[in-house]
Amino acid sequence: MSAEFSMTVNGRTVTVDVAADETLLHVLRDELLLTGAKEGCDEGECGACTVLVDGKPVDSCIYPAPAAAGRTVSTIEGLVGSDGSLTPIQRAFVDGFAVQCGFCTPGFVMTLTALIEENSKPTERDIREALSGNLCRCTGYSTIIDAVLTATEERS
Amino acid sequence: MEFRTVGSIEEALACLADVGDEAQVVAGGTDVMIQHMRREINPSLFLYIGNLCEMEGLTKNGSHAIGALTTHRHLATDPLVVAAFPALAEAASTVGSWQTQEVGTLGGNLCNASPAADTVAPLLIADAQVELRRASGVRRLPLDEFLLGRRSTARLPDELLTAVTARPPGERCGETYLKLGRRSAMEVAIAGLAVRLTFDAVGNVESAKVAACAVAPRAYRAVEAESVLEGSRLEEGTVAEAGRALVDSATPIDDARASASYRRHVLPGLLVRAVATCRERAVEQR
Ligand SMILES: Cc1cc2nc3c(=O)[nH]c(=O)nc-3n(C[C@H](O)[C@H](O)[C@H](O)COP(=O)(O)OP(=O)(O)OC[C@H]3O[C@@H](n4cnc5c(N)ncnc54)[C@H](O)[C@@H]3O)c2cc1C
Numbered sequence: 526m527s528a529e530f531s532m533t534v535n536g537r538t539v540t541v542d543v544a545a546d547e548t549l550l551h552v553l554r555d556e557l558l559l560t561g562a563k564e565g566c567d568e569g570e571c572g573a574c575t576v577l578v579d580g581k582p583v584d585s586c587i588y589p590a591p592a593a594a595g596r597t598v599s600t601i602e603g604l605v606g607s608d609g610s611l612t613p614i615q616r617a618f619v620d621g622f623a624v625q626c627g628f629c630t631p632g633f634v635m636t637l638t639a640l641i642e643e644n645s646k647p648t649e650r651d652i653r654e655a656l657s658g659n660l661c662r663c664t665g666y667s668t669i670i671d672a673v674l675t676a677t678e679e680r681s
Numbered sequence: 682m683e684f685r686t687v688g689s690i691e692e693a694l695a696c697l698a699d700v701g702d703e704a705q706v707v708a709g710g711t712d713v714m715i716q717h718m719r720r721e722i723n724p725s726l727f728l729y730i731g732n733l734c735e736m737e738g739l740t741k742n743g744s745h746a747i748g749a750l751t752t753h754r755h756l757a758t759d760p761l762v763v764a765a766f767p768a769l770a771e772a773a774s775t776v777g778s779w780q781t782q783e784v785g786t787l788g789g790n791l792c793n794a795s796p797a798a799d800t801v802a803p804l805l806i807a808d809a810q811v812e813l814r815r816a817s818g819v820r821r822l823p824l825d826e827f828l829l830g831r832r833s834t835a836r837l838p839d840e841l842l843t844a845v846t847a848r849p850p851g852e853r854c855g856e857t858y859l860k861l862g863r864r865s866a867m868e869v870a871i872a873g874l875a876v877r878l879t880f881d882a883v884g885n886v887e888s889a890k891v892a893a894c895a896v897a898p899r900a901y902r903a904v905e906a907e908s909v910l911e912g913s914r915l916e917e918g919t920v921a922e923a924g925r926a927l928v929d930s931a932t933p934i935d936d937a938r939a940s941a942s943y944r945r946h947v948l949p950g951l952l953v954r955a956v957a958t959c960r961e962r963a964v965e966q967r
Pocket residue numbers: 568569570587705706707708709710711712713714715749750775776777778781784785786787788789790791792793797798799800836840841842843867868869870
């Protein structure tokens with residue numbers, strides 16, 4: 526039996542009809558063709574699949590898709606402004622060379638977007654704690670942390 | 682397979698009364714989804730209870746009750762929980778990552794009954810009881826009796842865990858939860874220890890509660906270690922003796938995270954640190 530439900534994705538209401546045990550990640554990638562969220566481990570360990578559900582970061586690879594019914598989902602595709610402008614976190618990643626292969630980047634950006642929504646002036650420790658579920662095999666993390674610190678200092 | 686979302690506890694109980702045997706309750710799904718993908722479970726129905734907001738948060742109404750759907754993030758950050766149950770809040774703050782804590786729930790952690798479940802030990806030292814509801818009534822069980830063993834609980838197929846009641850530390854009392862993992866984040870416990878100490882007016886230990894996790898098929902109260910500590914002034918030798926009693930009570934296994942002998946080896950050190958923290962907090966509290 527399949528599950529039909531509606532959710533709001535990046536400000537748009539969408540209705541999907543998917544297998545009852547489908548994950549939110551697969552619905553986003555395969556049904557809605559929003560391939561920004563990545564499948565890394567598929568077990569909640571790496572954070573490459575991080576999206577926001579009702580503003581909170583979740584690992585979409587283990588989030589039951591029909592549980593998103595009636596909820597608001599934000600993905601990396603929804604961050605960019607209509608004029609193509611980047612958010613301060615995205616800008617900071619570009620300017621701070623915080624991207625290497627880029628596979629982890631959408632997940633990091635979504636977690637950090639939620640962080641600065643909660644706390645516009647995070648300390649280095651706040652940033653490190655918030656990112657404990659996002660793995661990066663390339664950057665060694667320090668460029669990412671520096672980029673966020675720079676962005677949040679400039680904003681205030 | 683079917684995915685059914687319920688809008689009330691009554692609706693959930695009616696569904697469980699009907700098809701409890703074939704249903705898998707889904708709260709956050711952080712355990713269920715992985716077990717399902719690995720084909721460790723094969724339910725014909727996912728019963729999604731994640732919208733039942735009446736089962737969320739701490740309520741003080743004579744006793745302290747925590748709703749089964751309270752997330753780890755909520756436990757770790759809600760000032761009411763942090764004040765009433767500091768060890769539980771500490772434990773919840775060590776569960777997985779922010780993403781896991783945002784979705785994973787207290788009820789899911791207890792019902793999944795992993796030997797390493799972080800919320801169990803801090804609830805055992807708080808004399809926790811679980812509230813189990815079914816269409817035909819409600820029963821309360823000490824958490825100690827609810828947990829039968831690794832991945833095994835006393836929950837019947839038609840029952841929903843709705844809340845956990847527990848006793849906050851009283852006067853001259855301090856508690857803490859310490860967790861040892863390979864790194865400080867995103868790590869299932871190699872060993873976990875919850876301790877609550879209550880002191881009398883002159884600083885002797887009046888009552889000691891010690892619970893350990895990840896060193897036996899389920900978390901348990903280390904009563905021998907407790908009785909060594911009781912009546913003492915936490916002299917070095919007494920704490921060391923309690924540490925040996927704690928090691929004797931453990932039945933750890935070798936697994937991918939650590940060997941059984943390593944697990945035994947770290948317990949006395951965790952106890953030393955935990956009793957020191959309890960003493961500091963009991964003093965602050967006065
Ligand atoms: C990456 C990762 C890291 C993790 N790290 C930790 C960790 O450090 N420490 C730790 O303790 N756990 C950890 N976990 C395990 C898990 O997140 C927790 O056990 C969590 O609390 C489960 O809650 P849930 O709501 O997601 O449960 P679910 O997956 O929804 O359910 C778990 C079990 O409980 C049953 N259930 C849930 N709620 C109820 C209810 N109210 N009544 C009856 N039955 C119910 C379900 O049927 C299922 O059997 C981790 C998981 C992941 C994916």
